Each structure stands twice: as C-alpha cells, then as structure tokens.
Amino acid sequence: MKSNRKAVFALSPVVAACFVTATVPAGAASAASVKDPVTHAQNQRVPKGAAWTERYFPSTGGVELHADVLLPEKLKPGQKVPVVLAVGPYFGHSGQMGVEGFKKTGPSARFNDLINEGKLLERGYALVMVDSRGFGGSTGCHDLFGPGEQADVKAAVDWAAKQSWSSGAVAMYGKSYDASTALIGSNLDHEALKAVVAMEPLWEPYRNFRSDGVPRATISSVANQYSTIANSPQMPDDTERYRENAAWETRNPECSLTQLGQYQIAGHDSQFWKDRDLAEKAAGTNTPLFVTQGFTEWNTEAEGMQQFLDNHEGPERGWLGPWDHVRGNDRFENGDLKMGRGGWFKELFAFYDEHLKGVEPATEYPAFAVQDSNGQWRGMKAWPTADAASSVALGSGSYLDDGMESADAAKATFVRHSQPVQRDTRITGTPRVSLEAGRDANVHVKLYDVAPDGQAVMFDEQVSQLREGKAAFEMRSTDWVLKKGHQLAVQIGTVQPGIPTSADWLASPTGQNVDVSAAALELQLDDPSDDVATKGKPAPYLKQYRAAYTTELPGKPSFTFW
Numbered sequence: 001m002k003s004n005r006k007a008v009f010a011l012s013p014v015v016a017a018c019f020v021t022a023t024v025p026a027g028a029a030s031a032a033s034v035k036d037p038v039t040h041a042q043n044q045r046v047p048k049g050a051a052w053t054e055r056y057f058p059s060t061g062g063v064e065l066h067a068d069v070l071l072p073e074k075l076k077p078g079q080k081v082p083v084v085l086a087v088g089p090y091f092g093h094s095g096q097m098g099v100e101g102f103k104k105t106g107p108s109a110r111f112n113d114l115i116n117e118g119k120l121l122e123r124g125y126a127l128v129m130v131d132s133r134g135f136g137g138s139t140g141c142h143d144l145f146g147p148g149e150q151a152d153v154k155a156a157v158d159w160a161a162k163q164s165w166s167s168g169a170v171a172m173y174g175k176s177y178d179a180s181t182a183l184i185g186s187n188l189d190h191e192a193l194k195a196v197v198a199m200e201p202l203w204e205p206y207r208n209f210r211s212d213g214v215p216r217a218t219i220s221s222v223a224n225q226y227s228t229i230a231n232s233p234q235m236p237d238d239t240e241r242y243r244e245n246a247a248w249e250t251r252n253p254e255c256s257l258t259q260l261g262q263y264q265i266a267g268h269d270s271q272f273w274k275d276r277d278l279a280e281k282a283a284g285t286n287t288p289l290f291v292t293q294g295f296t297e298w299n300t301e302a303e304g305m306q307q308f309l310d311n312h313e314g315p316e317r318g319w320l321g322p323w324d325h326v327r328g329n330d331r332f333e334n335g336d337l338k339m340g341r342g343g344w345f346k347e348l349f350a351f352y353d354e355h356l357k358g359v360e361p362a363t364e365y366p367a368f369a370v371q372d373s374n375g376q377w378r379g380m381k382a383w384p385t386a387d388a389a390s391s392v393a394l395g396s397g398s399y400l401d402d403g404m405e406s407a408d409a410a411k412a413t414f415v416r417h418s419q420p421v422q423r424d425t426r427i428t429g430t431p432r433v434s435l436e437a438g439r440d441a442n443v444h445v446k447l448y449d450v451a452p453d454g455q456a457v458m459f460d461e462q463v464s465q466l467r468e469g470k471a472a473f474e475m476r477s478t479d480w481v482l483k484k485g486h487q488l489a490v491q492i493g494t495v496q497p498g499i500p501t502s503a504d505w506l507a508s509p510t511g512q513n514v515d516v517s518a519a520a521l522e523l524q525l526d527d528p529s530d531d532v533a534t535k536g537k538p539a540p541y542l543k544q545y546r547a548a549y550t551t552e553l554p555g556k557p558s559f560t561f562w
Helices: 111-116 147-162 177-188 217-230 240-246 253-264 304-310 344-357 541-548
Strands: 050-058 064-072 083-089 125-132 166-175 195-200 288-295 316-319 368-371 377-380 390-401 413-416 425-437 441-450 455-466 470-474 477-483 487-493 513-526 550-552 558-560
Touching: 050 147, 050 390, 064 147, 064 344, 083 147, 083 344, 111 304, 111 558, 125 147, 147 166, 166 177, 166 344, 177 195, 195 344, 316 390, 344 541, 368 425, 390 413, 390 550, 390 558, 425 441, 425 558, 441 477, 455 470, 487 513, 541 550
Parallel strands: 083 125, 083 166, 166 195, 195 288, 288 316, 316 368, 413 558
Antiparallel strands: 050 064, 064 125, 368 377, 390 513, 413 487, 425 470, 425 477, 425 513, 441 455, 441 487, 455 550
16 A cells, blocks of 8 residues: 655645546446456456456446456356455556556456455355546546545445346455455445455554654655556557546546645545544444454554444454565465465355355354464454553653754653563553643654563554644554563654654654653553464564564663553
8 A cells, every 4th residue: 555755745725626526438338348258268367267347337426437347257147146346446457556568458466366266256256346436447536535435435336236147245355455445345334235354454544644643755655656556558458438537537637636735734633534534434334344454564554443443333353463564365485374374265255155145154263363472373252352451650751852863862762661571461452642741742652572681672653743742642553462571661752763664754853852741651451371272373574573673672660550
C-alpha cells in the first residue's frame, strides 16, 4: 500500500476544491458482455481451469465499473457457484502497480495463488476482480476508501450476487488496499455478503497519513503512487471500451490533484477522513470476518485494529503475529512460510465453505491464532484477552524538540524504566499514552523490552501533536512478551528519524525544550503460562525485526506495572 517517496507538493486551493463527476461513455450498455469466454489454451494469462470474461456495470455518479470474471472452465449450463470478490486498484490488464511488459491482454494475476494453490475454481467458486473507480477499465476519479469507492464495493456485491452463474452468496478477499475495500464490504452488512477475508488492511486510513496530527510521507507518496496506477496505459489489444474507460484520469488530471490536496490539508475532524473512518463505521456490523495483521508491520500498521474488532459484532477469525506485509500463504525461496503457520488455504476455504455453502468445518480451528514475540503460537477465542489492566504513572521529564539534530542526542528524549518483571508478562492489545507539557510541540513515544544486560528491543511506537500542551493517543496494537527479569522502558521525546518505511513522519521540530508532566501509560497485561498452544513456527521476520530495532538502553527502575 505504502510508497517510500517523500516529496511533498504544494497545491492550489482552487484545484483542491475541484471535483469531477464521471459519466458512462456514450452508447455503452451498462451490463454487456464484451467477449466470449477465454481459456488458458487460448491465452496463457488466463489461469488453467478458468474461463475468463469481462463485464461492465454501473456504480453511483454515472461511474461505469469493469470486472474480470473467472468461472470454472467446466461449469455446466445453469450451474450456480458462490463468488469470491475483490475490489481495488491493482487489476489493470497492463500490470498491478504499473506497466509490467505483457505481450497481450488478460486478467490480473494478483490472486492467481488463490486459484493455483488454493484451488478456488476446483472447489466450486468463481473469482471476480472489479476495478474500483479510476483504475483499470473503470471510469471516474479514484477515491481512496471514500464514498465513491464504498459505493463501488456495494455495486460490485449487488452485481455479483445477481448473475446467472452466481449462487447469490458472495465473499470478499484482499490484501493491503483490497483488504481495506474488503473491510468496506464488511461494513455494508450486505445480505448477500456472507464472509470477508482481509489480510494486512488499513483499519482506519487517516492514521496511515497522519499520526494524531503529525503528517507522514504518505500524504504525497500514496497520492502519487495511485495516480501513477490510475494513469497507466493499458494493453493495445484491449477492447476500445476498456481503453476508453482506462484513459479517464489521463483526460481529467483534476482527479489526482484533488486527492493529493485532500491528503495534504484534510484534518482528522474533516468530513474527508470521517467518510473514510472504517473502524468507526464497523459499529454494529455482523458479517463474518477473517483477518491477518502483522504487529511489526511497516506498511499497514496495526492502528485502529482493536477499535474495528471491538465495533464489529459478527463472528471473527484471525492470524496475528510478528511479521511484515505478507499473505498467509507467502513463502521464502527456501520454502519457509513468512508467517510461520501452514494451512492458510485449508483454513480459509473451511471458513468460506461454512458461510457460503453451509458446510460445517471438518477441523476445529481456533478463532484467533496468535504468535507472540517469542515466536510461539496460541489459540484464542477472541483477541485481545487480558488478565489485568495497568495504569502507570511515568511522572515528569523534559526533552529538546529538535528532531535529534543536536550534538547531544540524550537531550532529545527521557526514559523511564520499570522494575524487572517477576514472571513472563505479555503486553497485549493497544497501549494508550497521555501527558501534559508546557508548550505545543510534537512528541514521540517508544516502548522497549530491556534485557538484564541493557539490550533493548523497541516493540511499539507512536507520535502525536501536543495541542494546548496536552496529548492522549493510542499506540499501535501489539502482542509482546517481557521475559522474567526484563524491564519495560518508556522513551518520550522529539520525533526521531528511523527506518524510512516505518518512521516516515514529516515533523516540524520547534527547537524548544518541552517540559512534560503527568505522563501516564495504560496497558493490557496477560500471563502466558495458561496459553493454549496451536501449530506454527516463528515468523522469520521476527529475527530481522529484533536485529533492526535493538539498541542499548540502560537505566534505573522507577515504576512497577504488574
């Protein structure tokens, strides 16, 4: 989802206020088939066992959406199958993130693993990939998770449920961006949408652009990235209708400029971000949901996750643990699973079969399979589950808000250490921080697991603006075990540079000393001794993460939290 480019562009207020309304190309039928089914024998871009067709249907505001439909090649006339639906920007025929050099047109390979490894078609499902507005063969201005894209998801579910080959039961599937559109689907509480699978989504998109008011590089890089995708040329052998639709944003450059402007200027309380608050919109929804989330993610971090799950009232499943931006079935070249747990597609289709076909699972899986910082997997009925809550008074301190540019970096932060824990202690859920200060500035809070030799692993961090000298904010969700004899350390200070993919804040240091008082930390704590083990190995990324985020942090204890 996230781009690492950090250039920020100014935008005219006139352009920022300009919105474009899309219209269906003249003479275009709203739900016509554009070609007869194409098989792998006819076009090698079509997966084996699939019959590919293209379809068009309307969304709101005159937008026309394009879909690539993959049905089982041997589907009998009149036979109906449940539909796995994905909606997003990555299904353009010329490539997912840009032009990939294909020699002929064909459906996106984004979820070929779902077909080839997961055997989706053989299991009796259809796969439908819909270009959300502004992308691939769909018209309109791209609208990242906004009302337009939300309307596209609804239109896609409506359409998929009503096709002659559809059983009327629809599921959604996605990773990263199209995992977030899957969450949009979940929020619809649509009668035809029976199950949703979302791997590594953005739970509350605002936080990927700003951290409690502090802008991130994504305010420009994401806008540029998706404008590039929206303006990518499609294949010369695509139909005229597809190519005409695909050129929509190229003919209407206001689309990209409008998005860039909103990312840069819209505040958290603006209607722009309220419309995109997926966690808030999850309140009271009931669609069965299966998610994955890496607590050490560098792209779509675990922000707003607990709020979404708390608000969602339907059945929930999940794989959670210390990995980066990967799928449940992803492997390294040596065959090691990147999440460390096998059986992704077996468990996935047991979930789909239960909710779309009414087939009881042959295997009893834990609702949540969670891997903690020791690399150990446990089964849980819900996440998070805590034995205790702790409110820790951290006292006062001061720091120089200089962005760590001073010769004496120690002045830029202050640190508070806990007493060593007397037993293994898990910090789970979403820690919360509050503090007061003598001036407005930015603040950066980090949590460390400190070993007896002073070696410390940073396992959680967040930044915030101090407004009227106060701040109260959520850290990222976590699931980290402090081993017996280890300390929890809390570092408070200026916004620090870090690994660009994760610490990409564009803070403006005040250059002033900030006196902090009434600093406090709220934690959810769990005793690992009663964990119920489930299968799985440590995610290999955990070792990389520890190596990248370990430093020396000695200090005397000043508080107890357990």
